[in-house]
Amino acid sequence: MTGLAVGDALGAAVEFQPQGTFEPVTDYRAGGPHGLAPGEWTDDTSMALALADSLAAAGWDLDDQAQRYVSWWQNGEYSVVARCFDIGNATRAALSHFMQHGDARRSGDTAEHASGNGSIMRLAPVPIRYYELFPDSVEELARLADESSLPTHASDQCRSACRYMAIVLAGLMHGLDRDEILAADWAPLLQLQRAAALHPAIAEVAAGSFRCRQPPDINGSGWVVKSLEAALWAFHKAESFEDAVLAAVNLGDDADTTGAVCGQFAGAYWAESRIPQRWRDSLARRDLIETALRGIAGST
């Protein structure tokens, strides 16, 4: 959760700026399209906080998850500045559907073209809360991650990305070797594939596309496939949390979300104590993140 928020905050200042067109990010910076102060974070962290709160308060209840996303959108709950300033188009449309019919399972767009990175950016609370499902029940963990996508991002690509990312995060949190987890033949990945094949584009990422590509083929796209690939590209070869998230956000474009996704992997792997102290100390509204974490960590 902290890694997610730090990556989000680092990327926020350069969101929408093309790769190579800005002074590389090395620290929190003011500005960006939302005019934030250094250390302030965006929708990625807000939605993760909403999801964490839901898991703590309601257990597994997709309608409750969607309702809390609506509270963020409509009332600015879970926002760093008490108003929603950056909701994605797919999320807005899906939550509008939810407000009409109240069924989160059919709120998100299932179309392939609606495959943004809005559900992987907020995923961390699921493998944190259901930490103990790894390694014996990886299919169940993947199923919950898949469902967590439905309220806003119901395409097969988005759901597959959540399934894969959840088991990787769980493996990292359990202290397994990074190269083992990210290998194409990692046993839990093969188990997921046998249970229900990942979308081919996500399967290609899981098979290691991030190892053989380089920018500009690796980029900070808002498309879930390229977003996941970029985050893993930045994470898999990094020597520190700092290296990983800075490589991710300096891809530009959807920099806050690439940072948030990479920050989840890096935070799960290196743990909170290895996130630079200055970034933890000056993260805005750290109290919200710590309260959310208390609600879901160690609660199974």
Ligand SMILES: [Mg+2]
């Ligand atoms: Mg954002």
